[in-house]
Amino acid sequence: MRLQHSSRAITATATPSTATSWSAALQLATRSCHPNRSPLPSLLDEATRIETPPPIAAHHHHHSRKRSVPHKQHRKLFRTDGVRMGSRLLLLLALLACALRCCSGASSNATSYSLTMHAVDEDFCDATKQLSGYFKIAGSKSKNYFYWFFESRGAPATDPVIIWLTGGPGCSSILALLQENGPCSVNDDLSLKRNPYSWTERANVMWIDQPVGVGFSYGDVSEYDTTEKEVGDDMFHFLQEFFQAKPEYQKQPFYVFGESYAGHYVPAIAHRIFTGNQQGEGPVHINLQGFGIGNGLTDPEVQYKYYPDMAYNNTYGVKAVSYPVYLAMKAAVSPCVGMISSCQTTKAACLAAQTFCNAALVAPYSASGLNVYDVRSKCEHPPMCYDFSHVEKFLRLESTLEKLHVSPKSAKWQSCNMEVHAGFSFDWMKNFQQLVPPMLEAGIRGLVYAGDADFIVNWMGCKAWTLELPWSKHEQFLAAEDKEWMVDGKKAGRIRQVGPFAFQQVYEAGHMVPLDQPKNSLALLKAFTLSEEQQQDGTEHTWLGTEAMVKDDSVMSIM
Incomplete structure (x- = not known):
């Protein structure tokens, strides 16, 4: 279904007796329709100039069934004022038509948006209502x-x-849908398998290929996004359009989730929604309740400090580098952090910071042959380390493209577009943790979670930036206790929470928590989102100690 705005033309027929007035109306309408002038003052002026004809005395003819005939004087009034009223009504119609044209012209000069929606067969991937489009x-x-x-x-x-x-x-994001937290996954033979731990067990979920050029999204290379401002603006308008098209979801709690470099995307988008709501921007107030960042790069200035320890002193006892290399990595931390700090104010420093820091702090680990996304395994399929070829084949099938209504303008699907990747080189080392405190102070809840086997965006760095976050409850968060997180009576991780903010370490999971711990990731989501429903009495939000049922009737308790 394609949503389009439409307008109805206002038409009027001019009789010979009103031709002069109609001509005058058109002349005024033309003057009022100047592109830099609003027609509304003219409309109001003309409306106040309309003269109401004098009242006509009622003639009562009792006991007579004949129709009353107006007095000759009254007939004259009808003729004179009728023409006057007719001409002025035509004038107002002309002005109103002009106003509509002016409004239409104004909106065409501004940035406008459109959304296409197509129903996807409910026997494809999952037996629930689904939509795809652009x-x-x-x-x-x-x-x-x-x-x-x-x-x-x-x-x-x-x-x-x-x-x-x-x-x-x-x-x-479609890769995550089919490999991590979506309703189905792709088998080696390209058939689909239902995921019992899909996040759709708890929520209505939309996976979005963004920015432009990613996955099935398409556009001119010249328009590829390179900053989080562009990402935030595009997604804000996307959501405005989506909620207008699907008003039934407008009042439901809304959350922004993502992983990895979405540590940049999520705070940028959530904050854009937050400020848009505050300023009353757009026709829809998006019911933003929280955001979640999984193994996300949000504060590189803090997070890059922890690569040496994750390579040599991780919780799994894996020594990915030798001790001398570990010491060299430690020595590189200070200059690296200095360069990242410079990047916050000087764009030219950003590319140098990315080049130096990745060479000094990431490359030594990569040279070990271990999976940068999981210290427990080898990198079997460089450079991604995982074999997603079956997903790629599935998403290139003609039958898949037809079912998903993929545009023929879209390039062949690939898991990652390295041209888009390169475009964010000056964005990579930017800090985005500063966008989080205003949202927390307003009661928007934030969850930072991290699989503790990941190297590339490791849990040590993720936890560190949450501990350094400057907000009103910073001291309380520092002093808070890390509590065991239990799922089905087993230790699944640790969590620290104060008010609307929490950090969660997930055991036995790498960079992609829903892939490695699907049941636990669903439990995490349920606990985080269910707390909203359980706290309707104005008390402080907490999801420590709450329980959430997983699909197979297992019980998760955060303690």
């Missing part, structure tokens, strides 16, 4: 974002709405 920024030459939306398996009319964003930068 969001086009009409003010651009070519930007088109692809999305795939699934209703909740539970209570779609009341469950939260979540958007999921894969990082990279430049990697497809």
Whole structure:
């Protein structure tokens, strides 16, 4: 279904007796329709000039069934004032038509947006209502974002709405749908298998290929995004359009989730929504309740400090580098952090910081042959370390493209677009933790979680930036206790929470928590989102100690 705005033309027929007045009306309408002038003052002026004809005395003819004939004087009034009223009504009609044209012209000069929606067969991937389509920024030459939306398996009319964003930068969220937390996964023979731990067990979820050029999204290379401001603006307008098209979801709690480089995306998008709501921007107030960042790069200035220890002193006892190399990595931390600090104010320093820091702090680990996304395993399929070839084949099948209504303008699907990736070189070392405190102070909840076997965006660095975050409850968060997180009576991780903010360490999981710990990731999501429903009495939000049922009737308790 394609949503389009339409307008009805206002027409009037001019009789010979009103031709002169109609001509005058058109002349005034033309003057009022100047592109830099609003027609409304003229409309109001003309409205106040309309003279009401004098009242006509009522003639009562009792006991007579004949129709009353107006007095000759009254007939004259009808003729004179009728023409006057007719001409002025025509004048107002002309002005109103002009106003509509002016409004239409104004909106055409501004950036406008359009959304396409197609129903996806419910026997494809999952037996729930699903939609796919594109969001086009009409003010651009070519930007088109692809999305795939699934209703909740539970209570779609009341469950939260979540958007999921894969990082990279430049990697497809559809990969996460089919490999991590979506309703189905792809088998080696390209058949689909139902995922019992899909996040749609708890929420209505939309996976979005963004920014432009990623996955099935497409557009001119000249319009590829390179900053988080562009990412935030595009996604804000996407969501405005989506909630207008699907008003039934407008009042439900809304969350922004993502992983990896989405540590940049998520705070940028959530904060853009937050400020848009504050300023009353857009026709829809998006019911933002929280955000979640999984193994995300949010504060490089803090996080890069922890690469040496994750390589040599991780919780799994893996010595990925020798002791001399570890010491060399430690020595590189200070100059690296200095360069990242310079990047915050000097764009030219950003590329140098990325080049030096990755060479000094990431490359030594990569040279070990271990998986940068999981210290427990080898990198079997460089450079991604994982074999996603079956997903790629599935998403290139003609039958898949037809079912998902993929545009023929889209390039062949690939897990990551390295051209998009390169475009964010000056964005990579930017800090985005500063966008978080204003949201926390307003009661927007934040969850930072991290699989503790990941190297590339490791849990040590993720926890560190949450501990350094400057907000009103900073001291309380520093003093808070890390509590055991239990799922089905087993230790699944540790969590620290104060008010609306929490850090969660997930045991036995690498960079992609839903891939390695699907049941536990669903439990995590349920606890985080269910706390909103359990705290309707104005008390402080907490999800420590709350319980959430997983699909197979297992019980998760955060303690």
